[in-house]
Amino acid sequence: QQPVQSPQAVILREGEDAVINCSSSKALYSVHWYRQKHGEAPVFLMILLKGGEQKGHDKISASFNEKKQQSSLYLTASQLSYSGTYFCGTGSNDYKLSFGAGTTVTVRA
């Protein structure tokens, strides 16, 4: 079952912050975050394993609340290069990843 992402889209000015949420109805082992630019393949950003850890990738960070089966991706001081569609992928106790519908982020100068 696909996780639910929100919001569907967000428009930012350079330097602004945003939060993308991902929630699942299943117990989760891991959450992956990917970014896809137009016409390109999704690119891995980070993986969070159960344990409530938070990770960072430059000024992009994420948290994982396994009890609530939720993850959030934080875009801090956004840059033009942050534009794209962000997908969360959730993994349970097998090797499958189910992806959300995506959140389109547009960063304007």
Next chain:
Amino acid sequence: DVKVTQSSRYLVKRTGEKVFLECVQDMDHENMFWYRQDPGLGLRLIYFSYDVKMKEKGDIPEGYSVSREKKERFSLILESASTNQTSMYLCASRFDRGEQYFGPGTRLTVT
């Protein structure tokens, strides 16, 4: 660098044709996946394989089959293509539960 390649970037087929989409990875990953991507629906898993000759259905397997005869190669087969299978198809591979590497995608149009 991990590389996942797909046989075609663009493909146009007629309704009823049998279609083969090929995917090759060069990092000895056990797990390989086929997704389709449609606007507003994200990436939906069609099939995945965790070893040679092993496969499991994903969320939307109807109308598709797969083949994995060698570890590096995973094929998606549309037995009788239909217009509702027009989509972007993405192959991916991963080692264990690590990060997933995607191929560039095949945009399939069925007319």
